[in-house]
Amino acid sequence: MTHNFDDALALESLGDGKYRGRTSAPFNNMVGPFGGLTAALLVRAVELHPDRHGDPLTVTVNFAGPIAEGDFEISTRAVRTNRSNQHWYLELHQNGTIATTATAVFGTRRDTWDSDEAVRPDVPGPDGIDPIDFPTMIAWAANYEMRYLAGALTETEAVDSVGQVWIRDRPPRPLDFASLTSLSDTFYPRVFQRRGKYLSAGTISLTVHFFATAEDLAAQGDDFLLATAHARRFHRGYHDQTAELWSTAGTLLATGHQLVYYKD
Amino acid sequence: MTHNFDDALALESLGDGKYRGRTSAPFNNMVGPFGGLTAALLVRAVELHPDRHGDPLTVTVNFAGPIAEGDFEISTRAVRTNRSNQHWYLELHQNGTIATTATAVFGTRRDTWDSDEAVRPDVPGPDGIDPIDFPTMIAWAANYEMRYLAGALTETEAVDSVGQVWIRDRPPRPLDFASLTSLSDTFYPRVFQRRGKYLSAGTISLTVHFFATAEDLAAQGDDFLLATAHARRFHRGYHDQTAELWSTAGTLLATGHQLVYYKD
Numbered sequence: 001m002t003h004n005f006d007d008a009l010a011l012e013s014l015g016d017g018k019y020r021g022r023t024s025a026p027f028n029n030m031v032g033p034f035g036g037l038t039a040a041l042l043v044r045a046v047e048l049h050p051d052r053h054g055d056p057l058t059v060t061v062n063f064a065g066p067i068a069e070g071d072f073e074i075s076t077r078a079v080r081t082n083r084s085n086q087h088w089y090l091e092l093h094q095n096g097t098i099a100t101t102a103t104a105v106f107g108t109r110r111d112t113w114d115s116d117e118a119v120r121p122d123v124p125g126p127d128g129i130d131p132i133d134f135p136t137m138i139a140w141a142a143n144y145e146m147r148y149l150a151g152a153l154t155e156t157e158a159v160d161s162v163g164q165v166w167i168r169d170r171p172p173r174p175l176d177f178a179s180l181t182s183l184s185d186t187f188y189p190r191v192f193q194r195r196g197k198y199l200s201a202g203t204i205s206l207t208v209h210f211f212a213t214a215e216d217l218a219a220q221g222d223d224f225l226l227a228t229a230h231a232r233r234f235h236r237g238y239h240d241q242t243a244e245l246w247s248t249a250g251t252l253l254a255t256g257h258q259l260v261y262y263k264d
Numbered sequence: 265m266t267h268n269f270d271d272a273l274a275l276e277s278l279g280d281g282k283y284r285g286r287t288s289a290p291f292n293n294m295v296g297p298f299g300g301l302t303a304a305l306l307v308r309a310v311e312l313h314p315d316r317h318g319d320p321l322t323v324t325v326n327f328a329g330p331i332a333e334g335d336f337e338i339s340t341r342a343v344r345t346n347r348s349n350q351h352w353y354l355e356l357h358q359n360g361t362i363a364t365t366a367t368a369v370f371g372t373r374r375d376t377w378d379s380d381e382a383v384r385p386d387v388p389g390p391d392g393i394d395p396i397d398f399p400t401m402i403a404w405a406a407n408y409e410m411r412y413l414a415g416a417l418t419e420t421e422a423v424d425s426v427g428q429v430w431i432r433d434r435p436p437r438p439l440d441f442a443s444l445t446s447l448s449d450t451f452y453p454r455v456f457q458r459r460g461k462y463l464s465a466g467t468i469s470l471t472v473h474f475f476a477t478a479e480d481l482a483a484q485g486d487d488f489l490l491a492t493a494h495a496r497r498f499h500r501g502y503h504d505q506t507a508e509l510w511s512t513a514g515t516l517l518a519t520g521h522q523l524v525y526y527k528d
Contacts, residue, residue: 057502058469058523060324062367064344064351079355080328080362084501085468085525087328087365089353091343098344101351103326103367105468105523109500113528115458117425118496161381194379204349205322205369207471209523211499232382232508233516235475236373237348238321240519242506244496252497255504257521259322259369259473261349264377 003173004143005182008037009044017076019045023069027140032067034140035203036185040178042090042102045074047177052078052106053086055214056177059104060207067092067099084108109213120246123149126166126224144186145170147224151193161190161231161241172222175253177210180217183225183245184208184256190231190241191262201262204238212253223248237261267437268407269446272301273308281340283309287333291404296331298404299467300449304442306354306366309338311441316342316370317350319478320441323368324471331356331363348372373477384510387413390430390488408450409434411488415457425454425495425505436486439517441474444481447489447509448472448520454495454505455526465526468502476517487512501525 008024027037039061046052072094080087085107092100126147134141144167151163167186169179189201212220226246231239243256272288291301303325310316336358344351349371356364390411398405408431415427431450433443453465476484490510495503507520 058326060367060469060471062322062351062369065346079365082329087326087362089365098351101343101353101367103324103365103469105326107468107502107525109502110527112501112526113455113459113498114500115498117458117494117498191377194381195377204371205324205367205471205473207324207469207521209504209521211497211502211504213500230381232519233475234377234379234381236378236477237376238371238373238475240473240475242521255496255521257471257473257506257519261371262376263374 003171005169005173005179009041009178011041011045011048011074013048017049019048019074020071021074022071023067025139026143029140030137035063035206036182037140038067038092038100039185039206040182042074042092043104043181044178045076045090046088046104046106049076053081054106054108056210057085057105057107058207058209059102059181060205061100061102062205063100063203065097065099067094116251118252120226120250121164121228123164123226129166143170153188153192155196157196158193161193163187163193163229165227166224167227168222168224174222175217175220180212180245180254181208183227184243184254186227187229187241187243189260189262190229191234191239191264194234195264199262199264201260203258204261205259207257209255216247216251216253220247220253225253269433269437269443273305273442275305275309275312275338277312281313283312283338284335285338286335287331289403290407293404294401299327299470300446301404302331302356302364303449303470303472304446306338306356307368307445308442309340309354310352310368310370313340317345318370318372320474321349321369321371322471322473323366323445324469325364325366326469327364327467329361329363331358380515382516384490384514385428385492387428387490393430407434417452417456419460421460422457425457427451427457427493429491430488431491432486432488438486439481439484444476444509444518445472447491448507448518450491451493451505451507453524453526454493455498455503455524455528458498459528463526463528465524467522468525469523471521473519480511480515480517484511484517489517
């Protein structure tokens with residue numbers, strides 16, 4: 001038995017940096033696939049490339065158009081390879097149309113002076129909190145166990161956009177760069193929370209900064225992450241949101257910075 | 265008499281979405297040109313493109329390699345144009361080598377429910393604060409009037425990476441999207457502040473989210489912005505930093521999210 005996330009991440013190499021994938025019903029969003037999965041597929045495509053050098057440092061995914069159910073193709077190109085890092089340009093095509101573009105920087109790491117300046121919010125652990133189920137029209141959410149501390153969607157307007165949730169794959173799955181990428185996108189548009197309702201909204205652009213090394217991922221295993229999010233400004237059709245993903249032990253594994261369109 | 269920034273931004277159209285520029289000594293950094301200028305040039309190249317649709321919503325610039333003094337070429341490609349937004353892929357070439365890649369999303373805006381959720385820090389205005397000059401090896405800094413409230417570089421280690429500065433072009437110049445882009449990169453690497461020294465460090469990737477509309481830029485004019493910055497984690501050769509750029513009137517005009525490499 002395989003994991004839904006691994007099924008959805010499956011890519012077939014077509015040679016020349018091209019990979020074929022297929023949309024996966026368990027990861028559908030209200031319209032098309034969950035953006036976090038699309039971002040994870042792009043990271044995975046680079047990981048599969050035989051010339052790949054190092055681990056992900058950052059990826060920016062621009063959601064240019066809808067992805068229809070069925071096959072898609074990801075093209076990867078190593079634009080420039082330096083001694084310690086490598087720059088990629090990626091496109092997701094479907095029937096000759098570009099649906100998604102991305103850039104990624106992969107690289108190797110070295111021992112340096114380090115500092116965990118930001119501190120994880122001091123919140124209760126996940127054990128005493130009931131998991132929340134999303135409406136079934138948001139199929140992908142069933143692949144995550146989410147225990148909300150703040151920002152669970154209600155039908156009333158919220159005074160702020162702050163979200164805090166203990167989250168992990170359901171069923172649990174050891175954390176890797178692809179799943180960390182996907183987890184960075186699991187906060188619904190902050191405008192839903194502020195307005196207390198679903199409305200037409202979606203991520204236009206997602207930038208993930210990776211702090212985690214392979215050792216950090218192994219240390220985390222399949223335990224809960226603490227994910228936090230907030231938006232700064234909702235202005236004439238677009239708002240931002242920044243997510244922080246913290247390990248169970250309290251270190252920052254990744255951040256996700258989004259630009260989201262909305263109609264309201 | 266023209267402004268240094270306009271001189272440095274000058275691009276000659278070569279047709280087919282290609283533009284030729286030239287490095288500008290007043291915008292040199294310790295090694296190569298100031299990254300904020302490079303980001304601004306990429307935004308400007310799209311602005312000059314006859315097919316450009318709307319204003320900048322977000323740009324991600326990946327600094328893949330050094331730019332040598334002299335001519336360079338920017339290639340722009342509208343990957344996909346939708347009704348309300350347009351997705352771009354950009355490269356900066358020099359002598360056949362790719363030095364910089366970028367993606368950008370431009371778009372039009374609509375009237376919506378809006379909210380300024382984040383609030384500008386409550387700090388004294390710029391009038392009573394002495395401007396700071398950077399060492400002459402950081403030539404570009406002379407193009408900015410910087411009045412530091414917090415985080416001016418000293419030779420002692422700082423307990424945090426927080427920076428706060430009133431900043432504008434020197435001499436003053438009406439704000440536009442290109443200069444807003446450049447301003448988002450005017451914080452030196454936060455590791456300098458933490459360590460109280462210059463060391464080998466540089467931006468790998470810069471993502472700017474634009475909240476400002478053309479009307480917001482016109483309202484700001486050439487007055488001081490309040491820029492704030494902080495880093496979350498310094499870990500095995502890379503740290504992040506997030507900058508917020510606030511108008512004189514207190515609205516958020518843009519954010520910049522960076523990944524910075526360092527050796528220490």
